Amino acid sequence: MGACQRIRSDLCLTENRVGRYRLGMRTGKSPVVAGFQAALPLVLGYFPIAFSFGVSATRNGLSGTEAFALSLIVFAGAAQFLAIALVAGGAPVVVAGLTLAAMNLRHVLYGPTLLQKAGPDAARRFGWIWAFSLTDEVFAAALGALAKGQRFSEGFMVTLGFCAYGSWLAGTAAGAWAGGGALDGWPALSAGLDFMLPALFLALLMSILHGAQVPVIAIAGLATVAATWWFSGTAGLFAGMIAGAVAGVSLPMRRLSDAG
Amino acid sequence: MRAEVLEIALIAGVLTYLWRFLPLRANLRDMQPNGFLARFLAATGPAAIATLFVAEMLPLLHGTLAQEGRALVGVLGVGLAYAWRRSVVFATLAGALACGGAAWLGLS
Numbered sequence A: 001m002g003a004c005q006r007i008r009s010d011l012c013l014t015e016n017r018v019g020r021y022r023l024g025m026r027t028g029k030s031p032v033v034a035g036f037q038a039a040l041p042l043v044l045g046y047f048p049i050a051f052s053f054g055v056s057a058t059r060n061g062l063s064g065t066e067a068f069a070l071s072l073i074v075f076a077g078a079a080q081f082l083a084i085a086l087v088a089g090g091a092p093v094v095v096a097g098l099t100l101a102a103m104n105l106r107h108v109l110y111g112p113t114l115l116q117k118a119g120p121d122a123a124r125r126f127g128w129i130w131a132f133s134l135t136d137e138v139f140a141a142a143l144g145a146l147a148k149g150q151r152f153s154e155g156f157m158v159t160l161g162f163c164a165y166g167s168w169l170a171g172t173a174a175g176a177w178a179g180g181g182a183l184d185g186w187p188a189l190s191a192g193l194d195f196m197l198p199a200l201f202l203a204l205l206m207s208i209l210h211g212a213q214v215p216v217i218a219i220a221g222l223a224t225v226a227a228t229w230w231f232s233g234t235a236g237l238f239a240g241m242i243a244g245a246v247a248g249v250s251l252p253m254r255r256l257s258d259a260g
Numbered sequence B: 001m002r003a004e005v006l007e008i009a010l011i012a013g014v015l016t017y018l019w020r021f022l023p024l025r026a027n028l029r030d031m032q033p034n035g036f037l038a039r040f041l042a043a044t045g046p047a048a049i050a051t052l053f054v055a056e057m058l059p060l061l062h063g064t065l066a067q068e069g070r071a072l073v074g075v076l077g078v079g080l081a082y083a084w085r086r087s088v089v090f091a092t093l094a095g096a097l098a099c100g101g102a103a104w105l106g107l108s
Helices: A031-059 A064-073 A077-088 A093-103 A105-118 A127-133 A136-147 A154-178 A187-194 A196-208 A211-230 A233-249 A253-259 B003-025 B036-061 B065-085 B088-104
Strands: A005-008 A011-015 A021-025
Touching: A031 A064, A031 A077, A031 A136, A031 A154, A031 A187, A031 A196, A031 B088, A064 A077, A064 A154, A064 B003, A077 A093, A077 A136, A077 B003, A093 A105, A093 B003, A105 A136, A105 A233, A105 B003, A105 B036, A127 A154, A127 B003, A136 A154, A136 A196, A136 B036, A187 A196, A187 B088, A196 B036, A196 B065, A196 B088, A211 A233, A211 B036, A233 B036, B036 B065, B065 B088
Parallel strands: none
Antiparallel strands: A005 A011, A011 A021
16 A cells, blocks of 8 residues: 555545555544654653753752753753753853743744645644644654654644653653762763664654655755854754755655655 | 743743744645745755754764764664664664664773
8 A cells, every 4th residue: 555645634545556546534543642652752762861951950050940940841952951051151041041042943933834734724723732842853753743644633733742741841850850970870871862862853854754855855964064063053953944945945846745 | 949040941931932833823724835835844844854863963973983983873773773663763762772782882
């Protein structure tokens, strides 16, 4: 059976081995079950990263409560690690807050991208709830699931996002409780945990990879390296996403839609 | 808990939430299926994931030779595991395990 070609938000067309097409509903799983399944890699990936955040925060002079509050209110991994440096360095409150927010500005693209992928009838009544958890990883996992034929629903998004959020909070609490030197005697474990996020992004990238998108991916990667090299890591994130997306404008729409 | 840490968290948290939520209110119904915006948004997904992967890898590839070696073993682990099982969970865990295993075997 071929891949699902979505013709409406809840219908897809699949081609069998003898070239006949079949019209059917997209995956029959309940949104909550599908959300849990899509969240599993995030839960496994987020806990150790958040644990590292809790450890790093307490090592740099934040209390456990302060580390947990950052995870509870901000819920943005890279920005939270930067927050540790800003707080420890004594940066002014407004400057630090705006710097962290600016670092997350790329998130403005995520909601419209998901809704465009979901189709014109996609519900967004409870967007004010699931938008809170629309991190890089949740966005990538949702996009990967939609590319595999998962039907977009707000129940799916809430389950996916808040499972990830729960894991992030639990990992932060555990790391803050363990304290600043928790991973000092475990270099192999520390190395494995450090690689969890790159591994997750690579696996997600492979799950949506399609030949037609290679130019988009290559240009995004090159722009990230160049802007990080010349400016900063945050500039690299912006440059990669924008350059890749602009490169995609030159590709036929059907090829982009089929793939990701 | 210090007041300044709470204030930083609130400024960053509220603005980050607005970045995530406000674009959902945009009206996409009138968007041309083959227009610039539709193509731009369709390409944003793969571009974003590729960007995030590269951004995560860069610090690992600018470390010591051992760190670079571990990262490459991890990438290989993800690639082989995904090719074998086609599972994001399995590939992620396999990559982390490969990287940690490489450190345990001496690349530390």
